[in-house]
Amino acid sequence: xxxxxxxxxSELLDATERLLMERGYDGFHLxxxxxxxxxxxxxxxxxxxxxxxxxxxxxxxxxxxxxxxxEGIEQxxxxxxxxxxxLIFLELSNFHTLMLAAPKIDETASDKARRDLEFLNExxxxxxxxxxxxxxxxxxxxxxxxxxxxPVITAVFFHAIDTPNWLNVxxxxxxxxxxxxxxxxxxxxxTK
Amino acid sequence: xxxxxxxxxSELLDATERLLMERGYDGFHLxxxxxxxxxxxxxxxxxxxxxxxxxxxxxxxxxxxxxxxxEGIEQxxxxxxxxxxxLIFLELSNFHTLMLAAPKIDETASDKARRDLEFLNExxxxxxxxxxxxxxxxxxxxxxxxxxxxPVITAVFFHAIDTPNWLNVxxxxxxxxxxxxxxxxxxxxxTK
Amino acid sequence: xxxxxxxxxSELLDATERLLMERGYDGFHLxxxxxxxxxxxxxxxxxxxxxxxxxxxxxxxxxxxxxxxxEGIEQxxxxxxxxxxxLIFLELSNFHTLMLAAPKIDETASDKARRDLEFLNExxxxxxxxxxxxxxxxxxxxxxxxxxxxPVITAVFFHAIDTPNWLNVxxxxxxxxxxxxxxxxxxxxxTK
Amino acid sequence: xxxxxxxxxSELLDATERLLMERGYDGFHLxxxxxxxxxxxxxxxxxxxxxxxxxxxxxxxxxxxxxxxxEGIEQxxxxxxxxxxxLIFLELSNFHTLMLAAPKIDETASDKARRDLEFLNExxxxxxxxxxxxxxxxxxxxxxxxxxxxPVITAVFFHAIDTPNWLNVxxxxxxxxxxxxxxxxxxxxxTK
DNA sequence: CATGAATGAGATTTCATTCAT
DNA sequence: CATGAATGAAATCTCATTCAT
Numbered sequence: 001x002x003x004x005x006x007x008x009x010s011e012l013l014d015a016t017e018r019l020l021m022e023r024g025y026d027g028f029h030l031x032x033x034x035x036x037x038x039x040x041x042x043x044x045x046x047x048x049x050x051x052x053x054x055x056x057x058x059x060x061x062x063x064x065x066x067x068x069x070x071e072g073i074e075q076x077x078x079x080x081x082x083x084x085x086x087l088i089f090l091e092l093s094n095f096h097t098l099m100l101a102a103p104k105i106d107e108t109a110s111d112k113a114r115r116d117l118e119f120l121n122e123x124x125x126x127x128x129x130x131x132x133x134x135x136x137x138x139x140x141x142x143x144x145x146x147x148x149x150x151p152v153i154t155a156v157f158f159h160a161i162d163t164p165n166w167l168n169v170x171x172x173x174x175x176x177x178x179x180x181x182x183x184x185x186x187x188x189x190x191t192k
Numbered sequence: 193x194x195x196x197x198x199x200x201x202s203e204l205l206d207a208t209e210r211l212l213m214e215r216g217y218d219g220f221h222l223x224x225x226x227x228x229x230x231x232x233x234x235x236x237x238x239x240x241x242x243x244x245x246x247x248x249x250x251x252x253x254x255x256x257x258x259x260x261x262x263e264g265i266e267q268x269x270x271x272x273x274x275x276x277x278x279l280i281f282l283e284l285s286n287f288h289t290l291m292l293a294a295p296k297i298d299e300t301a302s303d304k305a306r307r308d309l310e311f312l313n314e315x316x317x318x319x320x321x322x323x324x325x326x327x328x329x330x331x332x333x334x335x336x337x338x339x340x341x342x343p344v345i346t347a348v349f350f351h352a353i354d355t356p357n358w359l360n361v362x363x364x365x366x367x368x369x370x371x372x373x374x375x376x377x378x379x380x381x382x383t384k
Numbered sequence: 385x386x387x388x389x390x391x392x393x394s395e396l397l398d399a400t401e402r403l404l405m406e407r408g409y410d411g412f413h414l415x416x417x418x419x420x421x422x423x424x425x426x427x428x429x430x431x432x433x434x435x436x437x438x439x440x441x442x443x444x445x446x447x448x449x450x451x452x453x454x455e456g457i458e459q460x461x462x463x464x465x466x467x468x469x470x471l472i473f474l475e476l477s478n479f480h481t482l483m484l485a486a487p488k489i490d491e492t493a494s495d496k497a498r499r500d501l502e503f504l505n506e507x508x509x510x511x512x513x514x515x516x517x518x519x520x521x522x523x524x525x526x527x528x529x530x531x532x533x534x535p536v537i538t539a540v541f542f543h544a545i546d547t548p549n550w551l552n553v554x555x556x557x558x559x560x561x562x563x564x565x566x567x568x569x570x571x572x573x574x575t576k
Numbered sequence: 577x578x579x580x581x582x583x584x585x586s587e588l589l590d591a592t593e594r595l596l597m598e599r600g601y602d603g604f605h606l607x608x609x610x611x612x613x614x615x616x617x618x619x620x621x622x623x624x625x626x627x628x629x630x631x632x633x634x635x636x637x638x639x640x641x642x643x644x645x646x647e648g649i650e651q652x653x654x655x656x657x658x659x660x661x662x663l664i665f666l667e668l669s670n671f672h673t674l675m676l677a678a679p680k681i682d683e684t685a686s687d688k689a690r691r692d693l694e695f696l697n698e699x700x701x702x703x704x705x706x707x708x709x710x711x712x713x714x715x716x717x718x719x720x721x722x723x724x725x726x727p728v729i730t731a732v733f734f735h736a737i738d739t740p741n742w743l744n745v746x747x748x749x750x751x752x753x754x755x756x757x758x759x760x761x762x763x764x765x766x767t768k
Numbered sequence: 769c770a771t772g773a774a775t776g777a778g779a780t781t782t783c784a785t786t787c788a789t
Numbered sequence: 790c791a792t793g794a795a796t797g798a799a800a801t802c803t804c805a806t807t808c809a810t
Contacts, residue, residue, distance in 0.1 A: 003786095003787055003793070003794045003795060004788080004795095005793095005795095006794080006795065006796095023218065023296075024216055025216075025219075026215070026216060026219040027217075027296070029779070029780095030779075030780070031778085031780095039795070039796085040795065040797075041781095041796090041797095042783090042796055042797070043796065045781070045782080046793090049781090050780075050781075051779095051780070051781095142380055142382070142383060143380055143383055144378055145377075145380055145381070147372075148373065148378070149359065149369075152359065153373065153378045155356065155358060156355050156370070156373050156378065157378065159352065159354070159355040160348060160351065160352060160355075162351065163347055163351040163352075164347065164351065165347075166343065167343055167344065177340050177341075177344050180339075181340060181377065183377045183378060184337075184377040185337075185373065185374060185376040185377030186337055186340070186348065186349065186374055187335065187336065187337065187375040187376060188334055188336055188338070189337070190334070191335055198769085198770065198771085221803090221804070222804075222805060223805090231771080232770070233771090233804095233805090234771055234772075234773090234807085234808090235769085235770055237806075237807085238769065238770070241806095242805075242806075243805065243806095390790085390791065390792085408600055408601075408602060409600075409603075410599065410601075410602030410603040411602040411680075413783065413784085414783075414785090415782085415783065415784090423791075424791070424792045424793070425783095425784090425785095425792090425793095426786085426791075426792055426793075427790085427791055427792065430791070434785075435785095488599075488603070526766070526767060527763065527764055527767055528763065529761075529762055529763065530764070531756075532753050532756060532757060532762070533743065533753075535742065535743055536757070537757065537762045539739055539740065540736060540739050540754070540757050540762065543735070543736065543738070543739040544732060544735065547731055547732050547735040547736075548735065550727065550731060551725065551728065553728070561724050561725075561728050562732070564723075565724060565728070565732050565761065566757075567761045567763040568721075568760075568761040568763060569721075569757065569759045569761030570720055570724075570729045570732065570758055570759060571719065571721065571759040571760055572718055572720055572722070574718070575718060575719055579772070579773045579774060579807095579809050579810070580773085580810085581772095582773080582775095605801095606800075606802090607799085607800075607801095615775085616774065616775045616776075617802095618774080618775055618777095618802080618803085619775065621802070622772090625802090626801075627800095627801070
């Protein structure tokens, strides 16, 4: 009983995510956003009260997807679980980059944004605990090197996920390569 | 009675580099820049004609330092050379992050900026050729795995350099760890 | 199945009056107005074509009430009439404040508004004539001081009506006090 | 050693005061302000960080002038002091109207504005104490009526100050009339 | 040279009003 | 009728850049 919607909330967040990935937080303008959507700039304010809320909502959505994808991961055998984690984060490849913008958001601008950021923090903490436990378990099972501190091994793992796939290798295969390199290294086993 | 020199070009570029690293290209403002220096905002225009020129000059300087540091690397034995490269880029840790800003610079704003960006491109190409040759030589010497495409091994190597050093391990030691993980992987050799 | 009536014209004007008194003309927004009513903002346009018309209609209503209340006042004995006028304006306490908004209304926006404003002007003029005549009669009857120009005495009288009743004295009593002070002054009669 | 100033801070506050008096807080726009000054709208931000700061500073200035004018008033004989107060507030006729805007200012917008508003509150409290004491002393000296509560007498006095001077009577004479009416009332003494 | 001051272009946000169901 | 949704105009504010001393 009103005009047809110019765009849905979900389309708005999709466009937001694309812009945040392409231009970063400071390069994210509502002008660009509205140009990616079929509507006027002011229409965006029918959905969110300000810029901060939009970005926070976008990040929250990604966090929710990530948490959901990691559901039940601890039931798997440690090394398989780690490989699964790699695949999850590869598919949600925006996760790390998006989360970088979190500290730039002005929390005082909006209560809704503040609550979303809180959710993000809790989600982050939960994920960290869960994944740390996973790597711990893997090491206790003797699957990981003991001569290098576990946090370093973990940090390298999570950072490796974001390696740019210049050759556009298909995701599955790319995951295999990354895991293979992280697990066995790039050196020739015959010469080691 | 002449006014005292406000700040040197070099101080200006140092501050620029710090700001670019801390806030990214879009968060880089001349206002913030002048606040980090001992002079007025308008004085900046005595050195550079616009924002773009400053960023381009800053990136050019880093590129020059990098090229110089890599001078003669090809004389070393391949694996030692690769380890040296790791250390060089670790010390010039800003390199990758800084270069990310390059495509954001509006080349139409300034000829000088355009020339600097061209220099950057050439430098990038030269470096790439040189380092690709290095890894090629290493593989031909049988030092690298053959079952994973060389560009992937290289990409993972260069991306691993930027792994955040959360534990603040001293650089030398950190370099050893990163190289060790890249070379041998994180899996326990006993279980492989 | 007809939608239920959202709100009446009268409710709309009541809310308008409240908002005008609380926030003044420039602080009067249709958004706030619709929030005070049980309907959508766009429904307001079923009753009035624009903001100006609403305010003008609201002011006209108050003017009509005031004129009606003053009906027949000239039949009373002058001083009693003046006291009655005081009570009338105290009860229609919004009158003066509301009328202040009149010059702010953009007459070009609406014909209906323009006509209401004309009515206001005429009403104002009529009231003024009537009340001036009243004070004139009182002075001719020797009831008012002759050493101060009548318009000044009148102005002070009408302005005194709006004295804020901080102590929340009941209206009747408050009217007595105001009239007493206006009539006899605040000085101690024994020392005069 | 720079361009000539487009306008001084004092001119800015003068224009602000005029606009606030003519249009009220909600009708106070920076566009109108800049049009009254010989400069661009953005230049205003070289003086004050936001709208709130401007209004707060303007009100603070008026409060300072008022406090200064009331300096030493308590040394006078009570009735003479009250008459002096009338003259002071008549000359600073904007005082009451300006202060009405205070509660509309958003204190969270600026620290500077918040501090100015605090100053205003303190000033208000001080003035109130001082003037209340004055009227108290006058009543104790038997100069004021005892049959009407003192706060009412005071309220009527301070409200009467703002009586619009439609006839444009010169200030001194106007003060005499207002005081005369407040003190002796408008009724004819012969008939009382 | 160095800089205080001025400013236009562009970003965010609000709100009266129109549109379409 | 009633209204949810859309939107342009206008307001606030920021910042790169120019000007004039």
